[in-house]
Amino acid sequence: MSTLTVTLREGGLADLADVMAVMDDSFEPCFGEAWTASQCAGLMPMPGVWLTLAREDGGTIGFALSRIVADEAELLLLAVRRGAQGRGVGKSLLARFEALARRRGAARLHLEVRDGNRAVKLYETAGFGLIGRRPHYYSGPDGQNYDALTFAKIVSI
Ligand SMILES: CC(C)(COP(=O)(O)OP(=O)(O)OC[C@H]1O[C@@H](n2cnc3c(N)ncnc32)[C@H](O)[C@@H]1OP(=O)(O)O)[C@@H](O)C(=O)NCCC(=O)NCCS
Numbered sequence: 673m674s675t676l677t678v679t680l681r682e683g684g685l686a687d688l689a690d691v692m693a694v695m696d697d698s699f700e701p702c703f704g705e706a707w708t709a710s711q712c713a714g715l716m717p718m719p720g721v722w723l724t725l726a727r728e729d730g731g732t733i734g735f736a737l738s739r740i741v742a743d744e745a746e747l748l749l750l751a752v753r754r755g756a757q758g759r760g761v762g763k764s765l766l767a768r769f770e771a772l773a774r775r776r777g778a779a780r781l782h783l784e785v786r787d788g789n790r791a792v793k794l795y796e797t798a799g800f801g802l803i804g805r806r807p808h809y810y811s812g813p814d815g816q817n818y819d820a821l822t823f824a825k826i827v828s829i
Contacts, residue, residue, distance in 0.1 A: 679728070680726055680727075680764060682723060684723060688713055690735070695751055697754055698753055704810045704811045718739070722738055723736070724772070734751060734761045735750075736750045737749040743777055744781075745776065746782045752765070766794065769781075770825075779826065784806070784820045792821065802821055802823055803822050804821070806821075
């Protein structure tokens, strides 16, 4: 399948419903990684926060939510609809995060991901290195906890 029909564009609070539709479709509820609509709505208008949408056929199939503070940018959320996964959309959103973070003056990129999430391979391939572990960072609805892995990438010195 091709990604040629997928376009990336920046969005905002007006795209919250699209973001939540992708969130609900992509994250497995058992791990407690997904954010609520009010968490997203509270963060999106804050300074240094930006949203990128992956669009296809008039619909949103993926998004990345990011933030920069001083010279450190953080990828807060990355998600692609189940039906659109495995076509390079996640990789494109990650590359866009890096490009826009650099343009905004980031020297260091940062992200957290659940230990065992297959996105780990995506981040490692993109040059992120493991720098830490936060035990029991994610809590599933059944009360089970999962560690977060912290990854970073230096993009300039
Ligand atoms: C993680 C996620 C965003 C990847 O999106 P995607 O569009 O499927 O990713 P891509 O097609 O660009 O694949 C990039 C890499 O991810 C990995 N990957 C993607 N889908 C995979 C799958 N089904 N099985 C194993 N690895 C997979 C591979 O390493 C792949 O690289 P490759 O194609 O060179 O082998 C998507 O799986 C998702 O939304 N997951 C649920 C939400 C989540 O956990 N987000 C990350 C934490 S915030």
